[in-house]
Amino acid sequence: MVSEPKPVARRRKLRDALIHAAERTIEKEGLRGLKARELAYKVGCAVGAIYNVFTDLDDLIFAVNALTLEQLEKTLTLAGEKGADPQSGAIRALTHLALAYTDYAAANRPRWRALFDHRLAEGRDVPAWYQAQLARLFVYIEEPLRKLAPAMEPAARMQLARSLFSAVHGIVLIGLEEKLQSIPLSTVRAQVTFMVEAFAKGLARA
């Protein structure tokens, strides 16, 4: 019984090494660069050993994306809520969240892209634990929305938080990937700020 932890610790070590190697690969080459054979080579294990600790490469990608969501969450603070009236505090909070997202995406493009580029095989579902971690991030947006539209039903507010996120994501995505002209980050930030503020004002006065 005392010897039990050894294989557990070894599995854990291999798991961590694979996640770490996958993070480096994604940062350098994006999701496309991720190959089981190369990962095994990098961590010094057999290709088959990967599947002792992960169901498949999708499972490994979810583990990396979960770490990305953790990094992103650390940048989401509800700053800007103090002082002034609750409404303008809530508008500032939303802008602050949107800019934190913009900045994270700009500073961590390949990791950020991997959150969206990960395509699952037909019939494969997003694991519940990952969905729960993702859902937690939307709560940051729901909170200021509640202050702006207190009469809104919780289900509608949840939906709205996702819409607002998607809208900001669209601006960041097209801004950072602009093919027609290179848009400086400061312009993307200004676009995000303008959009979120106009939206929030419209929502508050609706």
Add this chain to the structure above:
Amino acid sequence: MVSEPKPVARRRKLRDALIHAAERTIEKEGLRGLKARELAYKVGCAVGAIYNVFTDLDDLIFAVNALTLEQLEKTLTLAGEKGADPQSGAIRALTHLALAYTDYAAANRPRWRALFDHRLAEGRDVPAWYQAQLARLFVYIEEPLRKLAPAMEPAARMQLARSLFSAVHGIVLIGLEEKLQSIPLSTVRAQVTFMVEAFAKGLARA
């Protein structure tokens, strides 16, 4: 001189056949399915003949995407502007445009995706004629924005039209590709409508 038009007509015919074949391939398999060898087989020409009428496959993809932009433009009418005050007319016009975009994307997913998935080789620029065609689409958005914010500088309005488009695009993109749960088109339309209306009201009252 009388015989000149023959090779011109032949080139034009080959060009049209290649565009047509590329459209069908993109609709079935997306951009990834596009291979010179298979296109040549489909239209019954030599692989090398493709490069007599197109500089490269990027050039062919721009030709297809231009047809997609044309299709999209046909759905963009400035309906809803009549009656009522100019402000609510402008809000209706923006919503109408956003929903036309949503519906086009939902009904033509692979063509629509090809507009954004087309990645150019390093150093290769988007042709000026394509940029001009794209720019024309934003004018539809600028017009109602001018009514909502008449004091805004034209350059800022142009930028805002692109931001608003990007925001709607984000909602449509995440809504139609939702991995976590399948969102019905009616919900995506409701999200787009709510976002655009709140934004437009906020803009008008800013």
